[in-house]
Structure formats: C-alpha cells, structure tokens
Amino acid sequence: MTYYSGGNNTVPSASCTAAGGNTGGNTGGNTGGNTGGNTGGNTGGNTGGNTGGSTQNCSAGYVGLTFDDGPNSGTTNQIISALKAANATATVFPTGQNAQNNASLMQAYKNAGLQIGNHSWDHPHLVNMSQSDVQSQLSRTQQAIQNTAGVTPTVFRPPYGEVNGTVNSVASGLGLRVVTWDVDSNDWNNASSSSIRSAAQRLTNGQTMLMHDWPAATVQALPGILQDLQSRNLCTGHISASTGRAVAPAGGSTGGNTGGNTGGNTGGSTGSCTVTGTAVAGESWGDRFNVTYTVSGASNWSVSVNPGSGQSVQSSWNATRSGNTFTSAGNNSFGVTFYSGGNNTVPSATCTAR
Numbered sequence: 001m002t003y004y005s006g007g008n009n010t011v012p013s014a015s016c017t018a019a020g021g022n023t024g025g026n027t028g029g030n031t032g033g034n035t036g037g038n039t040g041g042n043t044g045g046n047t048g049g050n051t052g053g054s055t056q057n058c059s060a061g062y063v064g065l066t067f068d069d070g071p072n073s074g075t076t077n078q079i080i081s082a083l084k085a086a087n088a089t090a091t092v093f094p095t096g097q098n099a100q101n102n103a104s105l106m107q108a109y110k111n112a113g114l115q116i117g118n119h120s121w122d123h124p125h126l127v128n129m130s131q132s133d134v135q136s137q138l139s140r141t142q143q144a145i146q147n148t149a150g151v152t153p154t155v156f157r158p159p160y161g162e163v164n165g166t167v168n169s170v171a172s173g174l175g176l177r178v179v180t181w182d183v184d185s186n187d188w189n190n191a192s193s194s195s196i197r198s199a200a201q202r203l204t205n206g207q208t209m210l211m212h213d214w215p216a217a218t219v220q221a222l223p224g225i226l227q228d229l230q231s232r233n234l235c236t237g238h239i240s241a242s243t244g245r246a247v248a249p250a251g252g253s254t255g256g257n258t259g260g261n262t263g264g265n266t267g268g269s270t271g272s273c274t275v276t277g278t279a280v281a282g283e284s285w286g287d288r289f290n291v292t293y294t295v296s297g298a299s300n301w302s303v304s305v306n307p308g309s310g311q312s313v314q315s316s317w318n319a320t321r322s323g324n325t326f327t328s329a330g331n332n333s334f335g336v337t338f339y340s341g342g343n344n345t346v347p348s349a350t351c352t353a354r
C-alpha cells in the first residue's frame with residue numbers, strides 16, 4: 001500500500017486479527033464438529049464463539065467515537081483497520097459529497113459495522129441558510145448515503161455543531177436526531193496525537209467524542225485510545241437516535257455466543273457418520289419386523305432411530321440400547337426388532353460420532 005509519510009519513512013507496524021463472533025463460532029464449531037461429533041462441535045463452537053466474539057469487558061459502559069467529514073482515501077481504511085484490530089466500532093458522519101465520490105469507502109464503513117450518520121452535503125454553515133436550502137443539504141445526503149452504503153441515517157451531526165430552529169425541524173422531518181458531542185478531541189485544530197488520546201480519557205459511559213476522518217494525528221492516536229478504553233472496561237458503541245447517547249451496538253455482544261452455538265451444533269450434528277437401515281429379508285411377521293442398521297464413517301457412534309406411526313422398538317442386538325438410542329459395542333452394524341403396528345416402513349435413523 002501507499003502511505004503518506006508526513007516526513008517519516010519508517011514502515012508502519014501492522015497487526016492481524018481474526019474476525020468476530022460468527023467467524024470464530026463457525027470455525028470452531030465446524031472443526032470441533034467434524035473431529036468429534038456433538039461434543040467436539042459444541043465445545044469447539046462455544047470456545048470459538050466466545051473467543052472470537054466478545055472478550056471485552058464492558059462493565060463501565062459504552063462510549064461513542066465519531067469521525068466526521070469522511071470518507072477519505074488517505075485515512076478511512078486506516079481508521080477501519082484500527083477499529084477492527086481492537087474489535088471496536090464507531091459512528092461516522094460523512095458529507096453527502098464525499099459519500100457520492102467515494103462509494104467503495106462508504107461500503108467499507110458499512111462492512112466494518114460502523115454506524116453511518118448525516119453531516120450535510122458540503123459542510124456549510126447551515127444556520128445562515130434558508131429552510132429549503134437546509135432541506136436540500138440534508139435530504140441529498142440521506143439519498144447519497146442510501147445509494148452508496150445502503151443504509152438510512154438516523155443521526156445528524158451539524159457542521160461546526162451549529163444548530164437553530166430551522167436545522168432542528170428539517171432534521172426531525174427527515175427522521176434524524178441532531179447529535180453534537182461531549183468531548184472535543186480538537187483534532188480539527190491541529191491537536192497532537194497524544195493530546196487526542198488524552199481527550200478520550202475523559203469519556204464516561206454514554207458520552208461521545210468528536211474526531212475526524214482526515215487528520216493524521218487521529219489515525220495515529222486511535223490504537224492508543226482503544227487500548228485505554230479497554231483498560232477502563234469501556235466499550236465502543238453506537239449513538240442512540242432516541243437518547244443521543246452512546247449505547248451497545250445492536251446485536252453486538254451476542255454475536256460470539258450465537259456464532260458459537262450455531263457453529264457448534266451444526267458442526268456437531270453433520271459431523272462424521274452416516275447410518276442406513278435395511279429391512280432383513282424374510283424377517284417380517286404379523287406384528288413385528290427386523291431391520292439392520294449399518295453405520296459408516298465412525299467406529300464409535302450413537303444412532304437414534306425414529307419409529308413411525310404405530311411402531312416401537314421391541315428388542316435389539318449388537319448394540320447397547322437406551323430407549324430409541326443405540327451406541328456401538330464394537331460393530332458397525334446392529335439390528336432392531338420393531339413392533340409394526342401395521343406399518344412396515346423401515347424407521348429412519350440419525351448417526352452421531354462420539
């Protein structure tokens with residue numbers, strides 16, 4: 001990739017992180033499942049899910065990191081990488097003009113799970129404009145964001161934080177909550193990366209901080225900010241359109257567990273053996289019949305048979321029986337005598353590796 005050097009030609013360090021909950025869960029689940037059936041699947045799934053999902057402690061609450069004026073080819077991808085590396089999220093407030101000119105970076109915002117808000121079309125002083133011009137600034141931006149990222153913003157950050165009655169009523173007519181900030185990083189005013197990082201140390205539960213998607217110092221400060229928040233048990237959230245405060249991102253914290261359980265169960269049950277039932281020729285009598293079940297793919301297995309309407313298990317051989325479940329006793333086939341109840345269809349069965 002190409003870096004702007006800012007006079008510093010040291011090769012930037014980089015870190016790599018697996019993606020979040022779903023990936024962790026499914027990978028763990030499928031690996032566990034294929035190796036060891038249900039037990040392996042569930043264990044692998046849960047471990048993978050929990051590890052991949054949320055290892056963060058959010059006991060101190062959520063804060064909102066916000067990045068205005070993007071997307072920009074020089075900084076957007078770096079901000080996204082830093083957030084991803086820390087399993088963090090943020091709210092971005094692109095202008096409509098930048099959104100329209102950088103559709104793929106808008107997609108990158110969206111794919112990174114960031115909340116996308118409205119920041120006007122081209123960053124004017126809205127308080128000096130007529131109602132119809134304000135309307136045009138905000139609605140064209142809604143449309144550009146919808147066209148490029150496929151989402152409709154519910155929060156609006158006025159340029160320069162300037163609001164009046166007209167701005168408020170236009171925003172509210174478009175379903176937008178006006179949000180400013182609690183902490184100003186002053187990154188727009190040439191603040192150093194260490195001073196931006198210090199500003200973030202003032203954030204408390206529910207608060208938001210103003211930053212921008214263009215200053216190099218912001219990109220430089222971000223990993224440290226995320227590290228500091230984590231050490232204070234604060235997680236990054238999204239801005240609630242109903243309260244204007246930072247809250248847990250929708251669906252975020254359950255990702256790991258859901259991914260784990262789903263991956264585990266899926267991996268487990270599709271695991272590693274199959275069973276086929278065949279009626280034994282000549283062994284069907286008035287009220288009962290014999291079936292041989294043959295297992296392949298595993299030597300240590302458990303098979304559940306599913307007697308049909310009127311049917312029930314009378315007895316079995318070559319396997320250990322518990323109800324309608326049979327476990328291997330050193331053979332890869334076993335037999336079952338079913339009471340037919342007038343129904344001679346061979347009952348289906350499912351196999352699980354143990």
Ligand SMILES: [Zn+2]
Binds near residue numbers: 068069119159160
């Ligand atoms: Zn701005």
